[in-house]
Amino acid sequence: MFWSFLILVAVFAIAYFVWRIVDMLPDFIFRLSEIQRDLAEIRRQLADASIEADTLDDEPAPAVTNSSAPAPTPTVSTDASPAASAEEDDKV
Secondary structure, eight states, X not given: OHHHHHHHHHHHHHHHHHHHHHXXXXXXXXXXXXXXXXHHHHHHHHHHXXXXXXXXXXXXXXXXXXXXXXXXXXXXXXXXXXXXXXXXXXXX
16 A cells, blocks of 8 residues: 555656646747757858958959059060061061
């Protein structure tokens, strides 16, 4: 008789704890979904920031000019004279 009463109390205790856990599940699931939504928003912001950084890297850098430097002088090649190139054109 004593063991029957002890088993009945154990079953009621287990039922009570299961009821408490099931009662908390909707709140737990809601909080979990809020955390997932916040993480998705953070990932989206990071992805947008990296896309903006990539587009900024693709734009050409502005040319830097140094006004104090002299202009480059054109160099003339002395490998072939103009007369030699005219003779080659006549051969073709």
